[in-house]
Amino acid sequence: MIRTVLLAAAALAVASPALAQKQAPAAAAAAPAAPAQPGAGDWRTPNPDDVLVIDTNKGRIIVEMLPEIAPAHVQRLKELTRSGFYDGRAFFRVIDNFMDQTGDPQDDGTGGSDKPDLAQEFLFRLGQDSGFVQAADQNVSQVGFIKSVPVMSQSPMLMAMTADGKISAWPLYCPGVAAMARAQDPDSANSQFFLMRYAYPSLEKRYTGWGRVIAGLDVVRAIKVGEPVAAPQDKMDKVRILADIPAAERPKVRVIDPGSAWFKAEIASVRSRMGADFTACEIRIPSEVK
Numbered sequence: 482m483i484r485t486v487l488l489a490a491a492a493l494a495v496a497s498p499a500l501a502q503k504q505a506p507a508a509a510a511a512a513p514a515a516p517a518q519p520g521a522g523d524w525r526t527p528n529p530d531d532v533l534v535i536d537t538n539k540g541r542i543i544v545e546m547l548p549e550i551a552p553a554h555v556q557r558l559k560e561l562t563r564s565g566f567y568d569g570r571a572f573f574r575v576i577d578n579f580m581d582q583t584g585d586p587q588d589d590g591t592g593g594s595d596k597p598d599l600a601q602e603f604l605f606r607l608g609q610d611s612g613f614v615q616a617a618d619q620n621v622s623q624v625g626f627i628k629s630v631p632v633m634s635q636s637p638m639l640m641a642m643t644a645d646g647k648i649s650a651w652p653l654y655c656p657g658v659a660a661m662a663r664a665q666d667p668d669s670a671n672s673q674f675f676l677m678r679y680a681y682p683s684l685e686k687r688y689t690g691w692g693r694v695i696a697g698l699d700v701v702r703a704i705k706v707g708e709p710v711a712a713p714q715d716k717m718d719k720v721r722i723l724a725d726i727p728a729a730e731r732p733k734v735r736v737i738d739p740g741s742a743w744f745k746a747e748i749a750s751v752r753s754r755m756g757a758d759f760t761a762c763e764i765r766i767p768s769e770v771k
Contacts (some may be wrong), residue, residue, distance in 0.1 A: 483591055485590055486580055513567075513746065521740055523741035531555070532722065533546055536717070543694065546659075547629075549630070550602070550691065554661055561647070570584055570601070571585075571588040573590060576678075582662055594671055613650075616620040625739075654682060654685055657694035657701065676701045701727055734768065736768040737767045744764075
């Protein structure tokens with residue numbers, strides 16, 4: 482059974498729209514400036530048990546996993562990582578302006594682990610206590626962030642009308658977002674996953690997103706391209722959970738807090754600059770790795 486990520490030509494046009502030239506009104510207010518460097522209080526330290534450290538032959542990729550949005554898939558990733566399953570796995574299908582696919586023991590898209598396939602987690606339930614930070618209210622929906630992952634949901638006004646006081650939400654497929662590959666059956670994800678090189682909105686609510694690259698997006702984009710990739714393929718030499726790395730060699734990772742003053746200023750700056758073309762994918766998520 483081949484697990485893959487569908488590429489739609491029409492979606493590519495959506496992901497890379499041509500920008501129309503617009504005449505600015507003569508009396509337009511000055512746009513908010515981009516925020517300065519984040520201060521000490523603008524950072525957060527991610528849970529080391531939810532951080533995936535992928536050492537490839539092209540460099541290191543660090544992914545923050547979010548059990549809040551895909552608990553079963555994150556648990557599977559942790560189990561396979563801790564068993565050494567991902568060590569040495571190739572990036573066997575890599576499409577520029579789209580994504581890098583890996584995690585198959587056969588390195589060709591046909592394989593998986595000996596564990597059962599997973600039920601899809603395309604959507605998750607968003608409540609008042611979910612840590613969601615709103616970036617835009619679109620009346621019938623809202624866009625924002627949970628930690629490093631951009632998210633869209635139903636209108637928060639619906640929370641008062643649902644039995645559990647929550648609404649449906651899903652990750653947006655911005656650059657760096659990590660998700661599971663699957664076959665035609667929605668419940669067929671197993672071990673293969675992909676990392677987004679660029680934004681691709683057509684994947685929303687069709688694949689299970691479980692995290693985002695917080696450092697090493699340049700490495701993701703440097704992985705050798707091909708469908709399939711010709712030999713020699715780039716590989717994940719070693720994949721570990723940050724918490725499992727010995728203290729002496731464990732990188733210190735911090736990432737911007739979406740609830741911080743810096744992030745609010747970044748949202749305001751991007752919304753002002755983009756206007757009606759606003760997208761959460763343009764909002765920066767600074768990180769530091771030492």
